Amino acid sequence: MTPADLSRTVLHAVRRAVDEDALRAPVPTRVRVERTRPGGSGDYACAVALQLAGPAALPALEVARILRERVAAEPGVGRVEITGPGFLSFTLDAPAVGDRAVLDAVREQGLAYGHGDALRDEILQFHHAREVRAAVTAQAVRRLVAAQGARVRVSCDAGSDPDWARLGVTVDAHGTPPVPLTEVRPVPAGATAGELLERLGPDAARWGLLRPAGHDRAALGPELLVQGEANPLFRVRYAHARTRALTRGAALLGFTADPAPYAAPAAPRGSRPEHAPGAEHAPYGEVPVPDDGAARPLLDLLADHPGVLLAAARHRAPDRVARQLEAVAHAFFDFHDSCPPLPAGDEKPSAAHRARLALAEAAGTVLAGGLSLLGIRAPEHL
Known part of the structure; x- marks a missing residue:
């Protein structure tokens, strides 16, 4: 179960409680869950219980x-606890199944x-200065909200700078529109598009x-x-290029990615049983997932990632996507160095290598998708 799945599960529980008249409160449009x-x-x-307590005229603990009783019965949820003044804490069943679901979702989407x-x-109208x-920034926000289903137009105070097109910027209208709008006014760059393009090129400038x-x-x-x-942009793009190189290297060795081991029970924390004699010949159902200590942060x-993109869209904050990509790149390199996806020397490709490659490829896909939303x-190859 992914965070998005859990959010939908909790929202469904709220709807059930309202439909069953156990709770009299407006159903929120979304429920935010955090690690x-x-x-x-x-x-x-x-x-969510604290959020609904006022409208429901009930103590948050009662909400x-x-x-809790409605969420606890859902598949994938192992335990639901009430902590503090009314927070709901969730322990998920079989985290390895959730890991496999994430990798499958990345591969499919x-x-x-x-x-x-x-x-x-x-329906959104963004407006920015010339x-x-x-x-x-307005163009990046446009991409983010459109990726979450919104319809959006962008207008500018005055005529567009011709060099904006080289930065991937399009403007639908000029002048102040006579409709409700959202101003996009970050701290000015202190340079023109032409100057930035000459010094940095489009990707580094963006x-x-x-x-x-x-x-x-x-x-x-x-x-x-x-x-x-030391350059986060280079590190993010190098991480993506490295994941693609791993795929090419695996093809030369005659194997492809397979996340099947992520459906098996996770190995005990800190253990490295895939290095045990004969582990490379074990059936998929018995092969442990890559070392939990290195794989877990990346997974x-x-x-x-879906929650980060939605939050970035809601808050009109593309910087959140950039920071997410930096974190993914950092976690990928830690994972790559601890659990190499390609066999070394005379080592034969194993199920563990196929699983590691699946995780590396998923990381590369997320990095490429995030950069695309930023227009980069x-x-x-780097």
Whole structure:
């Protein structure tokens, strides 16, 4: 069960409680679940009971009890606890099944993984000044909200800068429209599109404009062109290119990705049984997933990706996507170094290698999809 699945499960429980007249409150359009913080209880938590307590005219603890009995019976949910003033904490059953579901979803949806229809009922009008950072930010926000089903138009104070097109910017109208609109006004870049393109090129310029939050000044120096680990853009694109190289390398060795081991029970934390003699010949159902210590952060980030994209769309914050991609790239390299997806030397490809390759390919797909939403190319070779 992914975080998005759990969110829908809790929302369904709220609807059931309202339909059964156990709870008299408006059903929210969505329920937000978050990964439990260190020291907390369970895998995920949400505050929906506190949100509904006022409208329902009930104590939050009572609302939580009403929802707990309905969520606990759902497949994939192992335990539901009530903590604090009325938080619901969820422990999921068989996390390896959830991992397999995430990898399958990434493979099936490709670059559209994390897109949805949560904003399908919204018609939005964004408006920005005739300034390059505002124009690029509005275009990125447009991509994000459209990926969640919204219909959107973008207008500008005055005529477009001809160089904006080279940054992937399109404007539907000029002048202030006589309709409700959302202003997109980040801190100005302090340079024109032409100047940024000449110094940085389109990809580095877009990253430099979008990576900081809108209220922060954009760093647009030559560090954006450095091909090294200190440059987050290079690290993200290099991680994507590395995942593609792994796929090519596996093809030369005669094997392909297969996430089947993620449907098997997870190996004990900290164990490395896939290195035991004969492990490479074990049936898929008996092969443990790649080392939990390295794979878990990457798997969690991939599972959280749809929620990050939706939050970025709702908050008009493309910087959230950039930070998510940095985290995925970092977790991928940690995983890659601890659990190489390709066999070394005379080692034969095993089910563990196929599973690792499946995780690496999923990471590459998420990185490419996220860069696409930011309007940045994801080359296969760097």
